[in-house]
Structures are given as C-alpha cells and as structure tokens.
Amino acid sequence: MQLLEDRIQKDGIVMEGNVLKVDSFLNHQMDITLFNELGKEFHRRFADCGVNKLLTIEASGIGISCITAQYFRAPVVFAKKMKTKNIVGDVYHSRVASYTHGKDYEIFVSKRFLGAGDRVLILDDFLANGEALQGLISLCRQAGAEVVGAGICIEKAFQPGGDIIRSQGIRVESLARIKSMSAESGVEFC
C-alpha cells in the first residue's frame, strides 16, 4: 500500500538490530487519519469473508483494530499478556516465545469472547518472526473459531514469520512488506 510505504520512508527510522521505529505514527503516537486509510484497505481485502470479530493483542494492535472494526461493523477482542504462568479464570491461553524481548509470555482471551461460529480477522501492527500471530491463531483454534486471515500493517518479509504462517494455509495480507532495511541504505519494499 503506497500510502503506508511512503509514510514509512518519510517518518520511519531504521535502528540497529532490525528495529524499525515507527512510533511517530503507528505505535506510540497514532495517526488516526492514516489508521482510517489502513482500516479501509483491510476491509477492502477481507470484505467478503464474513468477518464477525477482530482479534488483536495488547497494546499496539488495539488502535488499528478499533479503527478498522468500524468498516467491518464488528467488535474487537484483544488478547492480554501475562508475564507469569498464573492464568486464572475461564480463558484460552497460549505461550508466546519472544525473540524481540528475550522472554516468553502468556497471552489469553476469555472463553466468553471467542468461540465456534466466529469468523475472525486477526490484526497486528507488525509481523516479523510471527510468534504473537501464532499465539493468536492458537487461541482461535482452541476456541473452534475460524481464522479468515491476518491483516498486518508492516511485515518484515526478510524474517520468517510470514512464510511460516502462510505455509499453514492462513491468508496473510500485509499493507507494507519490507524486503530489506539498514541504517545506511534505508528501507526497501518487496
């Protein structure tokens, strides 16, 4: 999506360790006008999939999911993160290995908000190694919910997450796919 690629070129900052800093518009300060365009595009791509629920993970997936949800006229459920294993209550949970943060964490969602019959679009801001997305897919499978696909704002296509998820037969639509990036030469898109 040209609009997002242009914005990344304009305001994204490539840091050491394959980190792309987009905190001025995506995941710390949030440009809601941009979010509406991204939401429209997600809806265009998944409009005919019978989506009745959007699923994301706290915290940075929530904003884009809420704006996008308006186009689907569907509620958003966000999975919560727990640092401990002490998950209580009637929930589905999944362990997420995080290369980025160096430690695993648990995510969970109440069984009341995800179930058989749900047609779920998973949304997130980034896809890199795919750990969080795998965790969200696992929650849906436990619930017997159908994953119609995953909508990603920025996919680091040089990391394996996208291939892994697609090889499982999950449709992944990324609005910007980064082929390579470095502090010296900037960002190149697929």
Add this chain to the structure above:
Amino acid sequence: MQLLEDRIQKDGIVMEGNVLKVDSFLNHQMDITLFNELGKEFHRRFADCGVNKLLTIEASGIGISCITAQYFRAPVVFAKKMKTKNIVGDVYHSRVASYTHGKDYEIFVSKRFLGAGDRVLILDDFLANGEALQGLISLCRQAGAEVVGAGICIEKAFQPGGDIIRSQGIRVESLARIKSMSAESGVEFC
C-alpha cells in the same frame, strides 16, 4: 450518559473488592458502535477546548481514545508502562502507585510526542483512586503541555480519585459516575 449507564446495568458484573467487570464491551471485548457514541459525547463536552492531542495509557485506554480522536481530528499518544525502573531514552516518566495491582509501575512518553503548545485531553476507561490519571497529568506538566481536561468512561465516585484530581483544578468529565455498587444490590449512579 444514559446509554453507558444502561449498558453497565445490562452487561456489567459487580465482583468482590469493588471490581466492576465490563469486559464484554469496554476493556477486553470492545463494542466499537458504543465507543463511537462515547467518543461523540467526549467531543461534545470538550469541543471548544482547542484539543490537539489525546493522551491515554496502555492498554485499555487505547481503543476508546482512537475512536474519540476521529471527532477531534487529533492524534493519540499512549503512555507505556514499565515494570522496571530502567527507563531509557528521551522520555518523560512518572511513577504510578497501583492499589489495584499491588505494585508500582513507571509510565513514560517520548519527549517527541508531548510538548509546550500541546492542548491535551486525557482519556481513560476508569477513574477510581486516580493514580494513573495523576501520572498522565504529571507527564503533561513535565512536557509543559496544557491539560484541558480528562474524559473518563466510568468513574467510581465512591473512591477518591475524582475529587483529588478536580481539587487540583483539572476538569474531569465522566460519562458514568457510580455512587455505590455491590454484588447484592448492583450499581447505583450519581
């Protein structure tokens, strides 16, 4: 606001320890149609305040803030939480005492996204003891930003946060103010 009070009566669950569970529509599953009505109401109340930025705190304030931001045509900044004291980078930060969770945490916001000249509306889902709101106000003061007010979805008016913040001269607008609640007698509004 009648719509929100009705929804709390219909779907809220009063738990032990003064906990009001509204996770079916406000802070785990999010009813975006409702959020739009809340956002319109926040805008109606603060429309003439020259708001150019919305500030909230992760995670449950993000959704309502993003939807509300559309009415103000302003970006959202969310303060991030850190469990450790190891805040790095060029940030404003503040310590939040949490009675609810029993341990303190640090919140921070990048200095790039909050500054003198900003007219900030702070938004959050709950106001009880007011610790998080105090922390957000502190971030604004450090930045030299003007707090035009705080918009709260649900205020537990029987807890001291609202009085404390209002006594500092901050305008607090809560869409539902709970006078008392108990598992036996339910929720009574102010």
